[in-house]
Amino acid sequence: MWRMRGNAISSSSLWRQSLRYLSSTSSASVPSCSHQVVSDGPSTSSRNETPPSTAGVLASPSQKPNKKYRGSINDVETAKFAAIADTWWDHHGPFKPLHAINPVRLSFIRSALCHHFRKDASSATPLDGLTIVDVGCGGGLACEPLARMGAQVLGVDAVEKNIKVASVHALVHENQEFDVVLALEVIEHVADHMEFCKSLASLTKKNGMVIISTINRSISAYGLAIVGAEYVLGWLPKGTHDWSKFVTPEELALLMKRTSLSIEEMAGVVFNPLTQKWSLSDDTSVNYIASSVRRVI
Ligand SMILES: C[S@@+](CC[C@H](N)C(=O)[O-])C[C@H]1O[C@@H](n2cnc3c(N)ncnc32)[C@H](O)[C@@H]1O
Numbered sequence: 001m002w003r004m005r006g007n008a009i010s011s012s013s014l015w016r017q018s019l020r021y022l023s024s025t026s027s028a029s030v031p032s033c034s035h036q037v038v039s040d041g042p043s044t045s046s047r048n049e050t051p052p053s054t055a056g057v058l059a060s061p062s063q064k065p066n067k068k069y070r071g072s073i074n075d076v077e078t079a080k081f082a083a084i085a086d087t088w089w090d091h092h093g094p095f096k097p098l099h100a101i102n103p104v105r106l107s108f109i110r111s112a113l114c115h116h117f118r119k120d121a122s123s124a125t126p127l128d129g130l131t132i133v134d135v136g137c138g139g140g141l142a143c144e145p146l147a148r149m150g151a152q153v154l155g156v157d158a159v160e161k162n163i164k165v166a167s168v169h170a171l172v173h174e175n176q177e178f179d180v181v182l183a184l185e186v187i188e189h190v191a192d193h194m195e196f197c198k199s200l201a202s203l204t205k206k207n208g209m210v211i212i213s214t215i216n217r218s219i220s221a222y223g224l225a226i227v228g229a230e231y232v233l234g235w236l237p238k239g240t241h242d243w244s245k246f247v248t249p250e251e252l253a254l255l256m257k258r259t260s261l262s263i264e265e266m267a268g269v270v271f272n273p274l275t276q277k278w279s280l281s282d283d284t285s286v287n288y289i290a291s292s293v294r295r296v297i
């Protein structure tokens with residue numbers, strides 16, 4: 001059984017961290033995220049500038065899948081993201097909901113990582129020394145603040161337009177493993193949940209952490225995340241989500257277990273229409289986030 005996180009956690013401190021810049025792992029075979037500068041120093045990118053240029057991909061559909069990573073790419077899903085890739089950093093554009101939940105999920109991630117890796121949560125750069133790969137990073141909304149918290153962050157994505165990285169095949173081929181593997185709002189867009197989870201596990205060091213956020217396959221999620229967000233409020237383009245591809249917390253726990261990952265903590269990410277604010281909650285009926293650990297066998 002995993003533990004639940006019920007209290008809202010302030011995330012405003014995230015934005016007051018002293019600035020560190022996104023840096024890649026040192027291996028030449030691991031390409032860098034286009035939002036980053038490789039060494040410390042002033043960033044060459046900013047949130048308001050043009051989105052990342054294009055180049056590599058997490059796993060191009062045209063590439064032959066290898067044993068460890070079979071891609072799990074759904075072309076219909078990735079086409080949706082390719083079509084709106086120029087809008088990642090528009091806070092009022094199609095990715096508005098991701099910008100809105102970002103501080104909340106970052107606070108979960110920060111706290112889970114500090115707890116698991118015994119890091120000093122009061123430090124300005126509590127994630128110093130940790131390597132993170134953000135799978136399905138999109139425009140890098142999570143990469144940048146995590147790098148400012150001291151982590152070395154690599155963003156990879158299935159859509160070339162989203163970010164400039166080489167194929168995850170290269171990562172896996174090189175047996176690249178990370179302390180932390182993130183997949184935020186991605187699993188509901190992949191072709192095969194199990195294959196995707198296997199690839200996440202294969203990128204994780206023993207005792208490393210995998211953090212996934214997604215949407216529950218519940219009636220409330222149909223009403224709020226699809227009818228409400230896409231058709232009534234217009235927060236997301238119509239057709240962004242397919243209810244049948246959502247994953248329940250129980251299914252996620254089973255997927256994790258089958259890939260040697262065990263869920264440590266889970267929290268709901270809820271919207272309060274009165275305050276118009278998002279917070280962490282024990283209500284996982286719609287959006288939720290879970291941390292899991294790759295157990296040493
Ligand atoms: C809803 S967006 C989330 C972006 C980012 N993680 C965030 O939360 O800000 C989903 C992203 O997953 C990517 N994606 C979809 N299928 C993928 C796959 N099989 N492997 C890697 N990325 C994938 C899409 O291209 C898109 O950028």
Ligand SMILES: [Mg+2]
Pocket residue numbers: 185186188189241
């Ligand atoms: Mg989604």
